[in-house]
Amino acid sequence: MIEKKHITDRFIKYVTIDTESDPNNTAFPSSENQWNLAKVLVKDLTDIGLEDITLDENCYIMATLPSNIEYRVPTIGFVAHIDTSPDFTGKNVKPQIVENYQGNDIILNEEENIVLSPDYFEDLLQYKGQTIITTDGTTLLGADDKAGVTEIVTAMEYLIKHPEIKHGKIRICFTPDEEVGKGAHKFDVNKFDAEWAYTIDGSQIGELEYENFNAASAKVTITGKIVHPGYAKGKMINSMLIANEFIASLPPEEVPEKTSDYEGFFHLHDLNGNVEKTVLEYIIRDHDLDLFEKRKYLMQRIAFDFNERFNKDLVEVEIKNQYFNMKEKIVPVMHIVDIVEEVMKEIGIKPLIKAIRGGTDGSQLSYKGLPCPNIFAGGHNFHGRFEYVPVESMVKATEVIVGIAKKVPEKYA
Numbered sequence: 001m002i003e004k005k006h007i008t009d010r011f012i013k014y015v016t017i018d019t020e021s022d023p024n025n026t027a028f029p030s031s032e033n034q035w036n037l038a039k040v041l042v043k044d045l046t047d048i049g050l051e052d053i054t055l056d057e058n059c060y061i062m063a064t065l066p067s068n069i070e071y072r073v074p075t076i077g078f079v080a081h082i083d084t085s086p087d088f089t090g091k092n093v094k095p096q097i098v099e100n101y102q103g104n105d106i107i108l109n110e111e112e113n114i115v116l117s118p119d120y121f122e123d124l125l126q127y128k129g130q131t132i133i134t135t136d137g138t139t140l141l142g143a144d145d146k147a148g149v150t151e152i153v154t155a156m157e158y159l160i161k162h163p164e165i166k167h168g169k170i171r172i173c174f175t176p177d178e179e180v181g182k183g184a185h186k187f188d189v190n191k192f193d194a195e196w197a198y199t200i201d202g203s204q205i206g207e208l209e210y211e212n213f214n215a216a217s218a219k220v221t222i223t224g225k226i227v228h229p230g231y232a233k234g235k236m237i238n239s240m241l242i243a244n245e246f247i248a249s250l251p252p253e254e255v256p257e258k259t260s261d262y263e264g265f266f267h268l269h270d271l272n273g274n275v276e277k278t279v280l281e282y283i284i285r286d287h288d289l290d291l292f293e294k295r296k297y298l299m300q301r302i303a304f305d306f307n308e309r310f311n312k313d314l315v316e317v318e319i320k321n322q323y324f325n326m327k328e329k330i331v332p333v334m335h336i337v338d339i340v341e342e343v344m345k346e347i348g349i350k351p352l353i354k355a356i357r358g359g360t361d362g363s364q365l366s367y368k369g370l371p372c373p374n375i376f377a378g379g380h381n382f383h384g385r386f387e388y389v390p391v392e393s394m395v396k397a398t399e400v401i402v403g404i405a406k407k408v409p410e411k412y413a
Contacts, residue, residue, distance in 0.1 A: 002154060002395045004131065011133065011150040011394065012095050013040070015142035020090040021083035021180045028186060029059040029083070029176035037082050041149070041174055048157040050172075058186045059176040065156050065405075066169060073168035073412040077197030078155070078401060079361055079372065080148030081178030084140060087383040094136040101132045108385065109137030116386050123204060123380055124388075131391040141387035143379030147394055148200035149174055151377060155401035167405040168412075171197070175361055181322050184364035196336045196371040199362040200401065204352070205393040206344065207376035210330040210337050211355035212363050213264070213285040214292040215322040218299055220246060220280040222273070222315050239278040242306065242314060243271070246280065249302045262287045262355060264295060287325055287355055323359050329366035330373055337373050339411065343403035349396060352376075375400060 017037045022030040029035070038059050045053050045063045052064040059082075067073070084090040098106055103125050106116040114137030118124040124132075135141045152172050159165055171194045175183040178201075202209060224239030250266050259265045264286030272279050284299070286292035296319050303315040330337065337353075344351045362372035378393030 002158060002398045004391050004395060007150060007154050007394050007398065008097070008131070008133070008391050010154060011147060011389075014146040014149055015093050015095060018091045018093070019083045019142070020086055021177050023086055023180040028182070030180055030182070031083070034059050034083055034176045038174070038176075041082070041153070044153055045156075048153065049160045050156055056188075060187060061174040062192060063172050064169065065159060065167070065172070067167065068163055069166050069168060069409055071413070073409045074195040075169040075171060075193060076404070076408055077171040077173065077192060077194035077370070078152045079173045079175065079197050079199045079365070080152055080201060080377070081145045081175045081183050081361060082149060083176055083179050083183075084142045084146070085144065085179040085383040088140045088385065089138075090140050090142055093139045093142055095141065096134045096136055098132045098134060101127055101130055103128050106132070106134055108134055112137060114385060116388065121381060121386060126204070127390045127392070132388050133391060134388040135385055137385050140382070140384055141379070141389065143377065143387055143389040144382040145178065145201045145377060147377040147379050147389050147397070151200055151394055151397040151401060155398045155405070158398065158402055159405055165402065165406050166409050168409055170405055178361050181359070183361040184368065187361070187365060187368065189365070189368050189370045192370065194370065196333065197362075197365065198340070198404070199360050199372055199374045200377050200397060201360050201362070202356075202374050202376035203378075203380055203382070205376055205378055205390075205396055206349050206352040208337065208340050208344065208351050208353050208373065209356045210373040211287060211327040212323070212325055212359055212374075213287055213357065214289055214324050215359055216284045216292070216296060217320050217322060218282040218284055218296075219318045220282065220299070220303070220315065221318070222246065222278045222280075224276050224278070224314070226275045236275070237310070237314065238275050239314075240273045240275065243273060243278040243280055246302060246306065246315065250298070260357075264288070264291055266295065266299075284319070285357075289325065323363045324367060326363040326366040326372070330371055333371050336371060339404060339407050340373065340375060340400065343400055343407055347396070347399050347403060349400070
């Protein structure tokens with residue numbers, strides 16, 4: 001049995017180490033503070049008895065739990081990321097523990113009147129009677145993905161302490177910079193040497209995902225012309241007003257706050273401008289590859305139409321692909337998803353098989369030759385002050401990891 005206090009203490013130790021990544025830094029990792037957690041993890045992995053522990057020059061941590069059976073079974077892996085999102089500060093995280101939650105409002109910060117309420121976040125009501133870890137309202141929590149890190153370490157420790165549980169060789173990896181899209185960029189698949197793996201990076205209990213968005217970033221640069229406003233007629237070109245028209249030219253219903261399930265979107269996440277120059281930063285998302293390509297084309301076509309209208313090269317769109325839907329790489333090896341589904345059912349978890357409305361290291365890893373579905377880590381409301389995680393969900397995620405380790409030899413006996 002996984003002890004709640006043990007997993008809680010480990011989680012709190014990890015989340016109180018600031019590992020916020022930096023999207024504007026091209027270094028690897030993008031923030032020096034990620035090394036702080038990496039070094040703690042190396043010590044923890046050593047202390048619990050894992051082998052072949054490495055921390056490379058890019059802040060990737062790998063380790064091995066050797067097989068304890070005589071026959072060969074596939075080597076499997078588990079992956080989580082150590083960085084937290086730059087969308088909201090992860091500095092000075094002060095976790096709060098709510099015991100025996102009863103479905104009421106949770107006061108995160110009385111002084112600032114910050115409340116985590118089931119009236120707005122209905123998922124809270126799933127966890128009545130459980131222990132919930134929240135923020136103090138001034139930072140994110142870091143359950144994305146330090147819950148996953150905690151669960152993998154705890155599962156490996158449990159397997160080492162319980163040698164009666166038979167398993168094959170298991171590899172684990174903790175990656176940097178997942179939140180800025182670089183988590184798998186320098187992942188050495190050959191060194192990892194597993195036949196398949198699982199990222200422990202999903203949200204609510206039961207999530208099991210092998211589909212994700214196709215993703216691209218788009219930088220729209222609009223060049224205007226400044227002229228004294230008193231003499232500007234026919235001469236001034238206000239890039240901010242053109243930017244406003246560009247924004248309005250995209251489908252108004254196809255934004256994150258108005259879409260769900262398999263619906264794609266255009267997300268304007270940053271805007272900076274003045275009369276002479278305005279820059280719009282978008283992300284483009286769609287599960288369907290054809291629709292994804294059409295979205296990229298639409299942005300380019302709108303820019304072309306603006307330039308034709310003004311007879312000038314005023315609008316430039318730079319699009320960069322970020323990752324693709326891992327479904328194409330997982331479907332041929334669906335047994336690796338079936339194993340997880342079986343394990344969840346055996347330990348009383350209802351599998352929630354759905355597409356990720358986001359990305360994961362597993363997508364890029366799948367395209368690098370390491371098929372890698374995603375499993376829940378238990379947290380909710382990632383990337384903001386209302387993030388929380390039920391301790392019982394972390395316990396169950398740990399049990400799923402242990403169950404997978406046990407199930408693989410049963411399949412290949």
